[in-house]
Amino acid sequence: MxxxxxxxxxxxxxxxxxxxxxxxxxxxxxxxxxxxxxxxxxxxxxxxxxxxxxxxxxxxxxxxxxxxxxxxxxxxxxxxxxxxxxxxxxxxxxxxxxxxxxxxxxxxxxxxxxxxxxxxxxxxxxxxxxxxxxxxxxxxxxxxxxxxxxxxGQFVRDIAEVKPGKLHFEKSLLMVDDIVIMNIGSPEAKEKILQDGVGVVIHPKDDNARATLNNLGQRQAILHDVAALVGSKLETGEPDFTPLMRKNVDTGKLALFVVPNEKDIECIIEAIYRTPVLESATQKPLSSDIGRKAAD
Amino acid sequence: MEVGIKETILAIITTDPQKVFGSSPVFIAKDKEEANRIGLLLSRILKAMVHDLENGVYIVVKH
Known part of the structure; x- marks a missing residue:
């Protein structure tokens, strides 16, 4: 006993x-x-x-x-x-x-x-x-x-590749490379964004990754982790600096825009890489016959 | 709980009154500089964002 x-x-x-x-x-x-x-x-x-x-x-x-x-x-x-x-x-x-x-x-x-x-x-x-x-x-x-x-579990590092993007304005449209992020009217905000903002492009590795990163919850998780790690100059009542992610509908690559407290692009990319892939966002179209056939 | 109107045009700022019509409050500015200033003030007051329609018309939208 x-x-x-x-x-x-x-x-x-x-x-x-x-x-x-x-x-x-x-x-x-x-x-x-x-x-x-x-x-x-x-x-x-x-x-x-x-x-x-x-x-x-x-x-x-x-x-x-x-x-x-x-x-x-x-x-x-x-x-x-x-x-x-x-x-x-x-x-x-x-x-x-x-x-x-x-x-x-x-x-x-x-x-x-x-x-x-x-x-x-x-x-x-x-x-x-x-x-x-x-x-x-x-x-x-x-x-x-x-x-x-x-x-x-998986991390974004396992499913995508992140590269620096060029943050620029096309008239009033804020763009990262060729992806439109949003329309900004205030000249002060535009100047500040060009000075302090960072744009990166997330390239999904395959169609599974593309479908997973397409999920808005997954995108929000990435934005949250980036803002938590490198900070964000977003202030309540001043939405111009809201970190955002937008997709190129043709290629599935995603542009991320953030105005960080620390403008260190290496750290931002690392923060994205370390975001966990959410179980609820994970999709695997390549595991099905139709998905595989459609992919080629 | 915070209650407010979202995703609608809260105000319109323009240098050319000919280009706007409708029910939103319209602020007519004498030049681009004044329009920007009004835009900045309205965005801070309404906690909203100024968007540029690229034809001298600016709209204030809360997201």
């Missing part, structure tokens, strides 16, 4: 470690507050504890105990709602919003991370029960890294 207790404790430790490992604080800065950490680590602890009990309970022939996992799944669905609501509310006062797709993506990730914690705990306790504590611990550590690796 004492043996089972140490197995459960090991499972919990591995699960919580997995949650902390997945709680890296990156430039997307969410959650960036101590209370956010506490919430997620606590929920991770609950997930780990529930999952750690499952296999020992089965060994004790307590089959009904497994229904606990159902309860957990219900709990973690609420996390998704919680994240979605918080971020949607913050969105209203954000100058360069994340967009609904990005929020949905983040919310989904937070939910999924708790299932991953359960998976790590299950693996750990499973190996610990059938072999011993040391092997359980090793299996736990391997599964932590495995989940991190498997859940990495």
């Amino acid at each position: 004492k043996d089972m207790a140490s197995i459960v404790i090991l499972g919990v430790i591995m699960g919580v470690a997995a949650r902390i490992f997945m709680l890296r604080n990156d430039y997307r800065s969410y959650p960036s507050y101590p209370h956010g950490y506490v919430t997620h680590i606590s929920l991770g602890f609950i997930a780990a504890f529930l999952a750690s009990l499952a296999i020992p309970a089965l060994m004790e022939k307590e089959y009904t105990a497994v229904t606990f996992l159902v309860l957990a799944a219900q709990q973690f669905r609420d996390i998704r709602n919680m994240e979605r609501e918080t971020l949607s509310k913050l969105e209203e006062l954000s100058l360069v919003p994340r967009g609904l797709d990005y929020i949905e993506g983040i919310a989904k990730v937070f939910e999924a991370r708790n299932y991953l914690v359960m998976l790590v705990s299950l693996t750990t306790t499973g190996f610990a029960v059938f072999f011993n504590l040391q092997i359980g611990a090793i299996a736990g550590i391997i599964s932590i890294f495995l989940t991190g690796f498997l859940m990495r």
Whole structure:
């Protein structure tokens, strides 16, 4: 019996470690507050504890105990709602919003991370029960890294190539290379944009990438990340400096315009490359016969 | 909650009154310079953007 207790404790430790490992604080800065950490680590602890009990309970022939996992799944669905609501509310006062797709993506990730914690705990306790504590611990550590690796997802770097573009005006139309961004009437704004603005062109690598980048949610996510990383001179009530992305309808390449705080084109391109490809935006027309046939 | 009119022409600024007609408020400027100044002021007051129709007519639109 004492043996089972140490197995459960090991499972919990591995699960919580997995949650902390997945709680890296990156430039997307969410959650960036101590209370956010506490919430997620606590929920991770609950997930780990529930999952750690499952296999020992089965060994004790307590089959009904497994229904606990159902309860957990219900709990973690609420996390998704919680994240979605918080971020949607913050969105209203954000100058360069994340967009609904990005929020949905983040919310989904937070939910999924708790299932991953359960998976790590299950693996750990499973190996610990059938072999011993040391092997359980090793299996736990391997599964932590495995989940991190498997859940990495794609980035814009994987699907597109970004090159600097020429920002210029054709009468009142702001253009990046040959793509029209918007009409600007104020001469002061025009001068400022030519002085401080940056235009880049995003070339999708194939038709899948083209369809994915076509998604407005994906574009908004890129704009949000760029504005978050290099800053934006956009001010409330002065929409002339709104970062925008527009498409060349014939080639599918996208022009991005931003008036950054730091005019460093290398950093802007890197910021675009590091934007995650959103699950909800991903499209794969090339995986279908029709898409492949239409592409050639 | 902020309530406002979006995606409509809030005001028209022109140096040539012959070219505008309709129900939006029209501001007639004596030259391009004055038109730009009115445009700047209106855009700040209305939190909106000035667009240039390239014929001496400017419109203020909130997006």
